[in-house]
Amino acid sequence: MRLPHTAHTGIPWRVHEVTADFTVEDVWAFRTPGAGLDDFPIMLTAMRTAGGFARQAWPVRFLFAVRWKLGALLGWDNPTAGVGVRVASLRDRLPRDLGEAPRGEDNDNMPLKGVYELSLESARELANKTVHTVMHLGWVQGINGDYELRMAVLVKPNGWFGRLYMAAIAPFRHVIVYPALARQWERAWRDHSSRATQHGERG
Template identity: 75%
Template sequence: MRLPKSTYTSLPWRVHELTSDFSVEDVWSFRTPGAGPDDFPTMLAALQAEGGMARQPPLVKFLFAIRWKLGALLGWDKPSAGVGARVASLRDRLPGDLRDAPRGPDNENMPLKAVYELDMEAVRELANKTVHTLMHLGWVQGANGDYELRMTVLVKPNGRFGWLYMAAIAPFRYLIVYPALTRQWEGAWRHRDHAEAEYEEGKSR
């Protein structure tokens, strides 16, 4: 479910102190029935076990295949346009306590790379020729008392071209990608198993 941006900006996330030059693009919630305040690692483990794009429906895979093909043809995703090249990593801005915190594991199924991970929030990032994007995952108590996962997308478009690109893909995000992501992520919670132990082993510092 899409939420107002204020549901992100009004909470005291650590990431706020690092992202004054980013804009809040989307805030989305994912239902996790029965979840408690200590279940954020369990949810992250469930997402990791779910397999990313490999388990998305065919239409979503098709859209991303087109995007990657265009990126290859137009040079959008070259290493020179990524994190550590065109833009500095958000990790370069971290204060000492966040720099020393676990990042969370990376793998080939997740193009967004880990920045940091805390008990109630985690951040990942991706950059290319169009935009520098952050995905913030937060663990929040919902109206019914259960905790739920909230995803906020923050962006720093690369000039006018980046803003045009974000506007062009917005209908696809809202009508196809986010609904599919909701089904996948909420399903990951429902079908969670003992993935948390494996996830904890994969954390890096």
């Protein structure tokens, strides 16, 4: 479910300390029925177990295949445009306590790399010739008492081209990509809960 930007900016997340020059692009909520305060690490594990875009429906896989192909042809994803080259990593801005926190699991299939991972929030980043983006995940208590996952996408476009690029892909994100991501992540939570129930345990 798409949320207003205030659903992210109105919570005192640690990410605000290092993203003052980024803008909030999207905020989404993902349903995790029965989740409690301490279940954020469990949700992250469930999401990783569910797999990435390779396990998404074919429209999402097609969109990303086209995007990576265009990026290869036009040089958008050249390593010289990435984090640590074109832009400094957010890790360079972290206060000491966040810098000492775990980054979270990285692998070659995960283009967004870990910045930090805490008990209630995590941040990952990606940069190319179009944008420097941060994906923030937070764990928030919903109106029914259960906790839910929230994702905020923060961006710093690379000039006018980056702004045009973000505007061009907005309909695809909102209509295809994020709804598919919601189905995958919410299913990952339900599958985890089902397995935990079968084994008579949580976590």
